[in-house]
Amino acid sequence: MSVLLRRSRIAPWGYVKRIRLPPPHIDLKPGTVCYVAGWGDTSNFGEEPTELMETNTTIVKRSLCRTLWRGKVSANMLCGASRNATLQGGDSGGxxxxxxxxxxxxxxxxxxxxxxxxxxxxxKISNYIDWVHHVVQGFRRQKGWLKP
Incomplete structure (x- = not known):
């Protein structure tokens, strides 16, 4: 995970807009339906979409997810499953x-x-909120960066 800080604001347009962060250390309950979007491949043959793709996904219980992934799932992760689409190469970071x-x-x-x-x-972004605030506050203290 990284934080990108800019000296100037980014003007929202088209698919780009600001979004709020969650409170620290919040876990979405299993069964919660979320929205996910990305530019990932649309097939196993590397077919790329011509427009931003989106779908809904449902949060899965972490213990079940950890079992299915054979222990590769930590408390810093969320798991989701969708009936109509899965994540693909190119969706990372969405x-x-x-x-x-x-x-x-x-x-x-x-x-x-x-x-x-x-x-x-x-x-799971909520586990990194304190770190994000720490990084942003550090840059705010540097002359010429973000306004207090």
């Missing part, structure tokens, strides 16, 4: 959104495009 807040960052998925044996994995 947002997992619930109620206008970004709760996750697309991390990884099954071995193949459309492999529904494994839930999709997201970095």
């Amino acid at each position: 947002p997992l959104v619930f109620k206008d807040k970004v709760y996750g960052i697309v991390s990884f998925s099954g071995e193949r495009c459309g492999d529904r044996r494994f839930p999709d994995i997201y970095t």
